[in-house]
Amino acid sequence: MRYHPLTSEDRRIMLAKIGAPNIDALFRDVPKGALAPLSAFELPDTQGEMEVERALSKLAARNIASGGAPSFCGAGAYKHHVPASVDHLIQRSEFLTSYTPYQPEIAQGTLQYLFEFQTQVALLTGMEVANASLYDGSTATAEAVLMAQRVTRRGKAILSGGLHPHYAETVETVAGLTGAITRATVTPGKAEDIIALIDEDTACVVVQSPDVYGLIRNLRPIADAAHAKGALLIAVVTEIVSLGLLEPPGAQGADIVAAEGQSIGNGLNFGGPYVGLFATREKFLRQMPGRLTGETADAEGRRGFVLTLSTREQHIRREKATSNICTNSGLCTLAFTIHMTLLGEEGLSRLARLNHARASALAERLAKLKGVELVTPSFFNEFTLRLSRPAAEVVDALALKDILAGVPASRLGGADDLLIVAATETATDDDFSALEAGLKEVLS
Amino acid sequence: MSLNNQGRPTGAGAAETPSTPTTISGDRGLDHEEVLIFELGHGAVGVDLPDMKVSDERLGGMRRKAGIGLPGISEPETVRHYVRLSRMNYAIDAGLYPLGSCTMKHNPRLNEKMARLPGFGDLHPLAPASATQGALVLIAELMNWLTSLTGMPAVAMSPKAGAHGELCGLLAIRAALEARGEGHRRRILVPESAHGTNPATAAFAGFTVDEVPAMPDGHVDADALEAKLGPDVAAIMLTNPNTCGLFEPRVKEMADAVHKAGGYFYCDGANFNAIAGKVRPGDLGIDAMHINLHKTFSTPHGGGGPGAGPVVLSERLAPFAPLPLLVHDANGLRLVETRGEAPEGAQPFGRMCAFHGQMGMFVRSLSYMLSHGRNGVRQSSEDAVLSANYILASLKDVMSAPFGDGPCMHEALFDDSFLEGSGVTTLDFAKAMIDEGYHPMTMYFPLVVHGAMLIEPTESESRESLDRFIHVLRELALEAKAGKTGRFEGAPHFAPRRRLDETLAARKPVLRWKPPPLREAAE
Numbered sequence: 002m003r004y005h006p007l008t009s010e011d012r013r014i015m016l017a018k019i020g021a022p023n024i025d026a027l028f029r030d031v032p033k034g035a036l037a038p039l040s041a042f043e044l045p046d047t048q049g050e051m052e053v054e055r056a057l058s059k060l061a062a063r064n065i066a067s068g069g070a071p072s073f074c075g076a077g078a079y080k081h082h083v084p085a086s087v088d089h090l091i092q093r094s095e096f097l098t099s100y101t102p103y104q105p106e107i108a109q110g111t112l113q114y115l116f117e118f119q120t121q122v123a124l125l126t127g128m129e130v131a132n133a134s135l136y137d138g139s140t141a142t143a144e145a146v147l148m149a150q151r152v153t154r155r156g157k158a159i160l161s162g163g164l165h166p167h168y169a170e171t172v173e174t175v176a177g178l179t180g181a182i183t184r185a186t187v188t189p190g191k192a193e194d195i196i197a198l199i200d201e202d203t204a205c206v207v208v209q210s211p212d213v214y215g216l217i218r219n220l221r222p223i224a225d226a227a228h229a230k231g232a233l234l235i236a237v238v239t240e241i242v243s244l245g246l247l248e249p250p251g252a253q254g255a256d257i258v259a260a261e262g263q264s265i266g267n268g269l270n271f272g273g274p275y276v277g278l279f280a281t282r283e284k285f286l287r288q289m290p291g292r293l294t295g296e297t298a299d300a301e302g303r304r305g306f307v308l309t310l311s312t313r314e315q316h317i318r319r320e321k322a323t324s325n326i327c328t329n330s331g332l333c334t335l336a337f338t339i340h341m342t343l344l345g346e347e348g349l350s351r352l353a354r355l356n357h358a359r360a361s362a363l364a365e366r367l368a369k370l371k372g373v374e375l376v377t378p379s380f381f382n383e384f385t386l387r388l389s390r391p392a393a394e395v396v397d398a399l400a401l402k403d404i405l406a407g408v409p410a411s412r413l414g415g416a417d418d419l420l421i422v423a424a425t426e427t428a429t430d431d432d433f434s435a436l437e438a439g440l441k442e443v444l445s
Numbered sequence: 446m447s448l449n450n451q452g453r454p455t456g457a458g459a460a461e462t463p464s465t466p467t468t469i470s471g472d473r474g475l476d477h478e479e480v481l482i483f484e485l486g487h488g489a490v491g492v493d494l495p496d497m498k499v500s501d502e503r504l505g506g507m508r509r510k511a512g513i514g515l516p517g518i519s520e521p522e523t524v525r526h527y528v529r530l531s532r533m534n535y536a537i538d539a540g541l542y543p544l545g546s547c548t549m550k551h552n553p554r555l556n557e558k559m560a561r562l563p564g565f566g567d568l569h570p571l572a573p574a575s576a577t578q579g580a581l582v583l584i585a586e587l588m589n590w591l592t593s594l595t596g597m598p599a600v601a602m603s604p605k606a607g608a609h610g611e612l613c614g615l616l617a618i619r620a621a622l623e624a625r626g627e628g629h630r631r632r633i634l635v636p637e638s639a640h641g642t643n644p645a646t647a648a649f650a651g652f653t654v655d656e657v658p659a660m661p662d663g664h665v666d667a668d669a670l671e672a673k674l675g676p677d678v679a680a681i682m683l684t685n686p687n688t689c690g691l692f693e694p695r696v697k698e699m700a701d702a703v704h705k706a707g708g709y710f711y712c713d714g715a716n717f718n719a720i721a722g723k724v725r726p727g728d729l730g731i732d733a734m735h736i737n738l739h740k741t742f743s744t745p746h747g748g749g750g751p752g753a754g755p756v757v758l759s760e761r762l763a764p765f766a767p768l769p770l771l772v773h774d775a776n777g778l779r780l781v782e783t784r785g786e787a788p789e790g791a792q793p794f795g796r797m798c799a800f801h802g803q804m805g806m807f808v809r810s811l812s813y814m815l816s817h818g819r820n821g822v823r824q825s826s827e828d829a830v831l832s833a834n835y836i837l838a839s840l841k842d843v844m845s846a847p848f849g850d851g852p853c854m855h856e857a858l859f860d861d862s863f864l865e866g867s868g869v870t871t872l873d874f875a876k877a878m879i880d881e882g883y884h885p886m887t888m889y890f891p892l893v894v895h896g897a898m899l900i901e902p903t904e905s906e907s908r909e910s911l912d913r914f915i916h917v918l919r920e921l922a923l924e925a926k927a928g929k930t931g932r933f934e935g936a937p938h939f940a941p942r943r944r945l946d947e948t949l950a951a952r953k954p955v956l957r958w959k960p961p962p963l964r965e966a967a968e
Contacts, residue, residue: 034728048815048816095534105942218505296950379507
């Protein structure tokens with residue numbers, strides 16, 4: 002087959018050199034009966050590139066891509082325009098097909114962009130240091146809670162009701178082993194009184210802004226209340242573009258920021274791979290999970306970069322490591338950093354303002370419809386509507402008309418009548434009109 | 446010492462003897478230096494977007510007050526920056542990448558193309574089921590491949606990498622023990638040769654780690670393992686083929702013993718690529734095993750991720766698989782995303798991450814599997830094992846193989862005893878390989894072998910390529926043994942950087958660029 006360079010003649014010569022009579026002689030340690038014949042696998046045989054492409058294209062065509070329809074789905078994953086140069090650059094062999102930069106002399110390309118990425122993330126979040134990324138926003142949030150438990154030597158974590166429910170469940174699954182997790186109850190569109198829940202046993206308070214319903218939260222009073230009790234504030238951001246327009250968590254007293262970076266440079270990919278951003282204060286550096294790239298010099302005194310502080314990590318510390326995570330989200334990190342470089346200060350600010358303007362315009366139009374009420378008084382590029390019919394039914398009905406109307410809150414365990422609607426720079430006036438007409442029809 | 450913006454030393458402390466003559470630009474022909482984007486930025490913009498004004502009305506009083514500090518450069522500058530950086534990297538596309546345990550095999554570009562089909566790459570994870578049937582069928586088909594190849598009944602798809610899969614498997618074990626009323630079982634047996642993630646994950650999942658020694662032949666000491674079993678043991682965590690590149694001949698015996706003692710068998714599937722299409726882990730008595738799609742099924746390593754680590758589960762563990770679950774109903778396939786909707790009998794232990802796992806990696810893996818077919822997958826395993834044995838057979842007279850003459854699986858392990866007295870270390874040997882145009886093998890792992898060098902050629906190398914590699918390693922070994930250490934001292938010489946000072950990096954961590962301090966106004 003096309004990916005195998007060895008010919009049968011090669012194989013014969015190689016077996017002779019080894020001194021093995023046949024290939025199965027090399028599998029002699031496999032217990033008797035466990036070496037399966039090919040027929041034991043009920044699977045197809047080799048196919049050419051054309052056949053595989055045909056089969057997979059057929060499956061892809063059965064889905065409604067966000068770019069192929071009016072699309073207003075958000076709730077933790079956002080459709081944005083990614084400049085063509087991003088995908089071209091990340092497919093360069095030297096980036097795509099290299100391993101973790103354990104041999105820094107021949108991996109400076111990866112190490113330098115990671116150093117630049119860490120700087121961008123620290124600047125964007127208003128924090129002092131950032132790591133080289135984690136799997137995604139939800140796992141970054143769970144790692145943040147674990148880190149807060151280590152720093153404070155306390156177990157209890159309080160999760161805002163506005164935290165994305167998948168994030169909350171990820172935290173409960175992982176950090177629930179080391180401490181009690183309390184989830185506050187939330188009224189969509191309103192900030193819950195989370196301060197009242199903070200006590201002397203609290204390790205951290207986790208607050209998302211904009212929250213899962215789109216509401217923008219002021220973190221400062223929560224940070225002050227947490228700090229007064231010796232707890233940390235973990236700020237979660239699922240739409241990183243918002244930081245082009247909104248006050249960063251670092252300026253509001255956050256101790257750790259866990260964020261999803263998918264919006265910059267990365268496609269929707271049906272949920273992954275994405276890129277988890279993680280930033281904190283310098284004083285917590287050695288409690289931080291994940292890979293870190295640091296500046297140093299080579300034997301000739303030239304600036305260079307290496308993976309550093311690996312004494313925190315599992316391959317050195319084994320069961321005493323700060324985390325079991327052994328990978329970052331390399332190529333997604335690269336896509337993020339290239340797109341952020343293209344945007345720069347001015348581009349990100351413009352992108353953020355454009356997103357807010359589009360969402361504001363849509364919210365105003367939809368709020369005028371009968372049977373539609375806007376429940377989020379503040380928002381960035383995503384807001385929540387209360388509908389006169391169950392939102393899941395509305396979404397299903399509109400999907401049949403090739404309109405992706407948003408995410409029903411019920412899909413995330415929320416109320417039946419709430420619809421979470423996102424509008425980014427990619428949504429056109431025609432898309433708005435299609436959604437408006439569609440909603441009018443199904444709600445009448 | 447300070448560095449100028451080309452990364453070259455200036456002033457006191459600069460090295461006196463650079464390896465090659467200096468140039469005016471700091472570049473050396475095609476060997477380019479590149480500054481940081483923060484040193485390039487000059488207020489340009491690499492995208493064209495309208496400059497909208499927006500009111501504060503809906504911002505909840507939280508409009509950003511201060512600037513961010515991001516540099517601004519145009520698209521051509523951006524492209525050049527990253528192209529120049531890319532050229533400082535070694536890559537499997539450029540040469541043999543023999544990193545043992547990491548599996549650097551060819552990454553077919555068809556898989557990249559398939560993952561970028563808009564129906565997959567531009568599909569929202571929370572789009573309604575009617576808009577995502579093709580994606581759900583793809584996941585179901587991949588699940589069928591994974592369960593068929595492993596002979597296991599179920600698979601949890603959401604873990605995002607190998608270590609994440611380990612955690613998923615151990616949490617399923619924990620949930621199963623609790624459901625049995627045996628939550629007191631907290632000890633996990635882990636061989637000392639295991640990947641560092643194994644003990645880290647076990648500790649992370651709330652278990653205590655008890656190490657099992659290796660035998661002088663590189664296999665896990667099955668007798669020692671069996672002696673450690675008891676009523677407080679939750680599981681054993683074995684890698685098979687193991688990290689020494691050997692198949693555990695007593696694996697079934699160990700599985701039976703742990704089952705008899707009431708525990709589970711977690712297998713680290715990092716090395717599944719040696720046996721895929723040849724041996725079904727389910728036939729060996731395994732209860733849970735993660736599969737690194739980025740190793741066995743060739744999704745690109747991407748400079749350190751993203752990976753994917755689905756976990757196959759035995760009948761006993763399947764009910765505890767995490768959310769989401771994929772189910773069939775009258776309308777086709779559907780995701781179960783909350784505990785409340787879980788079908789009868791399912792007791793999901795929780796959720797590993799938001800959404801449904803690494804779909805982009807699923808598409809690439811299925812593309813790989815369909816291309817190879819069952820026969821191609823089997824051939825890949827055979828060729829990987831054949832190539833590793835060919836290297837072992839071709840080098841064992843000049844290097845030192847710690848475990849004698851027996852065949853290995855997909856990786857050939859050497860220790861540093863052949864370098865004894867030469868003054869050359871495993872690190873020096875590895876760095877000299879860089880000057881010869883190769884990425885070094887995995888060094889100093891597994892820990893049970895002194896100065897370990899773990900070579901994994903994979904099935905992607907031609908015999909000619911293997912022969913060239915063997916020739917270089919033989920010559921290096923012979924020179925080292927003959928006391929000719931010139932190639933090793935201070936290597937690499939012919940790389941974008943000489944050896945980097947890792948101690949300095951750790952002692953005084955500089956983890957981000959900071960603007961240079963402003964000069965005194967009085968100047």
